[in-house]
Amino acid sequence: MKYNYKDLGLSNTKEMFKHANENGYAVPAFNFNNMEMMQAIVEGCAEMGSPVILQCSTGARTYMGKETVPMLAMAAVKIARSMGSDIPIALHLDHGPSLEAIKDCIDYGFSSVMIDGSHYDFEKNIAISKEAAEYAHKFDVTVEAELGVLAGVEDDVVADEHVFTQPEEVEEFVSRTGVDSLAIAIGTSHGAHKFKPGTDPKLKHEILSEIETKIPGFPIVLHGSSAVPQEFVATIKEFGGELKDAIGIPDSELRGATKSAVAKINVDTDGRLAFTAGVREVFGTKPGEFDPRKYLGNGKSKMKNYYKTKIANVFGSEGAYKKGTM
Numbered sequence: 001m002k003y004n005y006k007d008l009g010l011s012n013t014k015e016m017f018k019h020a021n022e023n024g025y026a027v028p029a030f031n032f033n034n035m036e037m038m039q040a041i042v043e044g045c046a047e048m049g050s051p052v053i054l055q056c057s058t059g060a061r062t063y064m065g066k067e068t069v070p071m072l073a074m075a076a077v078k079i080a081r082s083m084g085s086d087i088p089i090a091l092h093l094d095h096g097p098s099l100e101a102i103k104d105c106i107d108y109g110f111s112s113v114m115i116d117g118s119h120y121d122f123e124k125n126i127a128i129s130k131e132a133a134e135y136a137h138k139f140d141v142t143v144e145a146e147l148g149v150l151a152g153v154e155d156d157v158v159a160d161e162h163v164f165t166q167p168e169e170v171e172e173f174v175s176r177t178g179v180d181s182l183a184i185a186i187g188t189s190h191g192a193h194k195f196k197p198g199t200d201p202k203l204k205h206e207i208l209s210e211i212e213t214k215i216p217g218f219p220i221v222l223h224g225s226s227a228v229p230q231e232f233v234a235t236i237k238e239f240g241g242e243l244k245d246a247i248g249i250p251d252s253e254l255r256g257a258t259k260s261a262v263a264k265i266n267v268d269t270d271g272r273l274a275f276t277a278g279v280r281e282v283f284g285t286k287p288g289e290f291d292p293r294k295y296l297g298n299g300k301s302k303m304k305n306y307y308k309t310k311i312a313n314v315f316g317s318e319g320a321y322k323k324g325t326m
Helices: 014-023 035-048 058-064 068-082 099-107 122-137 167-177 205-214 230-238 251-258 269-285 292-315
Strands: 027-031 052-057 089-096 112-115 142-147 152-154 157-159 181-184 220-222 262-267
Touching: 014 027, 014 262, 027 035, 027 089, 027 292, 035 052, 035 068, 035 269, 035 292, 052 058, 052 068, 058 068, 058 089, 068 089, 089 099, 099 112, 099 122, 112 122, 122 142, 122 167, 142 167, 167 181, 167 205, 181 205, 205 220, 205 251, 230 269, 251 262, 251 292, 262 269, 262 292, 269 292
Parallel strands: 027 052, 027 262, 052 089, 089 112, 112 142, 142 181, 181 220, 220 262
Antiparallel strands: 152 157
16 A cells, blocks of 8 residues: 555645754654654653654664554654644655655655765766656655764664765755755764764864855755763663663753754654653663563653753754744
């Protein structure tokens, strides 16, 4: 069975990004891998009045099943509406590896897709991104592409070296591809093991500023923007988990970027850490607990509460949408 995202109650990102850029905030793009994660994201965003992009990697889609994902996205919309919230909700493919994957996701209700040609040379990246945009736009689906490379490991995305986006390339890339948003590399990093403790991670704001002058008003995306909250790392370790010591991108660095052209910030690792901390906490303090509702519920609660603080302190999207504003 095929699905049209509009029939699921979903939005694409066009108006979301326009509103974000005009009002100095960024739309949170949170990855989910199961029902409880989806609930944590949408409930937190609805309570905060923040638009949200539900992100699904190809690995997560395979895990949940491609028939399941659109149903969870539709449920997310219904949850928000039952809470009296009219926040727009998009379903986005994170790091789409091919045009075939793009087409399949559009057939199954995705309202936004990313085509990741960043590992190709400039011309091939343009070619594959243009092809994806032309196809997706036939269905009013918005398209994100990437220019530059983030180091790190996250699901199917692996890169050993960081390649900053070259500002002199962005205007040509955007004009020739016709994509709707552009992910850039200015110092963020994929995965949980981003930067060593004792370092002082900084974004290359000068690159961002130069890119803004090249493509004024165009929606910019930041990937790999988790903070790696140390309280969750400590909880996971306390109750038997093993994680390397690492730190993420400071919230203050990201908040500065949201006030400019950055319209979307991706966060995945932080949600995983919060959720895992909640589950391990139950197993560690109540070893006899075997009810999934109890330990998954605690994971959901920690993830939801953390994302609510992230919305207020980093994205600046709290209260961006109230009932009746769509």
